[in-house]
Amino acid sequence: MAGQPIINDSEKERRKIKSVSKMKEIMTTYYIEAKTARENGKKVAWITSGGPVEFLIAMDVIPVYPENHGAMIGASKMGVELCEKAEEMGYSRDLCSYARADIACSVTNGGPIGGLPKPDFLVCCNNICGTVLKWYEVAARYYNVPLFILDTPFIHTTMSEASKKYVIAQTYEYIDFLEKQCGKKMDFDRMHQVGKLGVQALRLWQEVLDTAAHKPAPMTAFDAFFHLALIVTLRGTQIAVDYYKQLRDEMNQRIKDKIAMVPNEKYRLLWDNLPVWYRTKWLSDKFSAHNACLVGDTYTSAWSGIMDLIDEDNFIETGAVAYSSVYINVSLDNMLETLKKLIKKYDVDGLVMHSNRSCKPYSLGQYDLQKLVMKELKLPTLIIEADMVDERSFSESQIETRIDAFMETLKA
Amino acid sequence: MITAGIDIGSITAKAAVLKDGEILGTRVMFTGYNASQAGKNVIDELAKEIQIRVDDLDAVVATGYGRNSVEFATKAITEITCHGAGAHFLNPDIRFIIDIGGQDSKVIRIDENGRVADFAMNDKCAAGTGRFLEVMARALEVDLDGFGDICMQGKEPAKISSICTVFAESEVISLISKGETRENIIAGIHESVASRVSALAKRVGVVEPVMMTGGVAKNIGAVRALEAKLETTIQVSEYAQVNGAIGAAILAGK
Ligand code: SF4
Secondary structure (H helix, E strand, O other): OOOOOOOOHHHHHHHOOOOHHHHHHHHHHHHHHHHOOOOOOOOEEEEOOOOOOHHHHHOOOEEEOHHHHHHHHHHOOOHHHHHHHHHHOOOOOOOOHHHHHHHHHHHHOOOOOOOOOOOOEEEEEOOOOOHHHHHHHHHHHHHOOOEEEEOOOOEOOOOOHHHHHHHHHHHHHHHHHHHHHHOOOOOHHHHHHHHHHHHHHHHHHHHHHHHHHOOOOOOOHHHHHHHOHHHHHOOOOHHHHHHHHHHHHHHHHHHHOOOOOOOOOOEEEEEEOOOOHHHHHHHHHHHHHOOEEEEEEOOOHHHHOOHHHOOHHHHHHHHHHHHHOOHHHEOHHHHHHHHHHHHHHOOOOEEEEEEEOOOHHHHOOHHHHHHHHHHHHOOOEEEEEEOOOOHHHOOHHHHHHHHHHHHHHHHO | OEEEEEEEOOOEEEEEEEEOOEEEEEEEEEOOOOHHHHHHHHHHHHHHHHOOOHHHOOEEEEEOOOHHHOOOOOEEOOHHHHHHHHHHHHOOOOOEEEEEOOOOEEEEEEOOOOOEEEEEEOOOOOOOOHHHHHHHHHHOOOOHHHHHHHHHOOOOOOOOOOOOHHHHHHHHHHHHHOOOOHHHHHHHHHHHHHHHHHHHHHHHOOOOOEEEEOHHHHOHHHHHHHHHHHOOOEEEOOOHHHHHHHHHHHHHOO
């Protein structure tokens, strides 16, 4: 881009987040442990990203997340090949690309880590979507293992007492299920500890994200997409707590040292929906070339968004309510409230919405949200159409024109 | 001050040269395979025609899909912003632009200064674009230039329900075999484009007066069908097809 100051390598080096290497190390160890679980006499459970993982940790079960695996597939640009494989198997192209890529991996042992370790049982919570129900049923049949379904009713306004009772009752059933699968009783003291650690990790994660409210932001949403992995995979462990402490401290130090992730941050934007995993670098470069920084997003803050609903001393019952209240299990009105808070907190100049062909519950209603945001907050918004894993739904020149045009209107 | 705008679209390359707020000339040619070459050719030819030297240009703005491949341009600006500036230049009252080009259609709301207030573009699909009309004209063995006129003769537009270009083409073929008149089929095709584009326009919110730009604006059938759908009159300038290039030339002067 013309007019861009030349940035030398040492400056680039200075802007790199140092904790990244630690994060990679933790994730590698985690996947090695998961893949060698059987040799070490441990059980493996597959669980949905919004599912109550703390119970598995308390029972010493290794949780594995097909969605996180899907994100890895996307980031390694292996999505198309695997999605096509699933389509050959008869799955519709309209099915979520996480599900397609992951189902194909089960059969081919393909993907960046040669497939996920075989599960001993499955835990599916439908607080994120209805797709996971069928996806996990397919996996249960394929691996011939038991499946536990935690059904969280959709929240239109507030969660009714009946719904609360319903989800709490299922939480106890979930514990029974785990005790049966593991052949041992739940240690409630341990559970209490894990619940506390989980909440602590969520708080720390929120603190990490909050640092981007600083101008200029020490990190961007693209960094958040990367560092999110532990909140998904290791929530409830000391490892996650320690890591996010380190990351938060690094971010605060960057603020002190005046290190901005986008060198000439001038425009601050909020991102909505899942990342476009195979294009994070391209998008991040594209926005920074316009001196624009994605300072926050609805996706990575979805996990910590529910933390205030959890009472650490009563995790089992309050956790159930919190899990039901995640960002995409609530009405548009509630989503709009969350959006407004984020827009205010990060003091953004615009909203960029990724209309994600895969994730229907996230993308449905975006046009209405866009209208409301523009009307009530007079905030410029942009919608780009893509898919988080399936590159066939990404058209570079179209997206480039939209982003350029959007930035031109912001600058005008 | 002499400025030029070059608009490289998927099908045609357009150029416009302005001198102190007056249009000196415009030119349209096929883009072909090499967008960068097309940019050079179109400005060379126009320069020859209006008897200036390309070197005399004070500033050049490139726009359109090929905007980043015009090496001699001073700046690249998207066609959204350029169409806004162009329409505002042609008629300062205009508040809404419908631009249907070869591979996309867009709707742009502009403020009283010609600045973009909001815009929307079609999905990654040929429905509602010039390409759609082109494919249909070929299926019906009608010359694209006469397409709009024949459309006006259709009494009862045939229903084309598929938005996918490929499916719509087979729908058209089955209508032919059922004996539907060519005029009615063509009218139906234009209605299909109009409903696609009007949905886009309504999303952004139509504000009158409305102008249509881009190559498809030359097609009277498409303009009338859109007017009916949006219940408004649509202005079409003689410069509709080169509006983006004109806007680029204006922005080059700023
Ligand atoms: S549809 Fe959305 S929420 Fe459901 S698994 Fe796919 S990406 Fe996740």
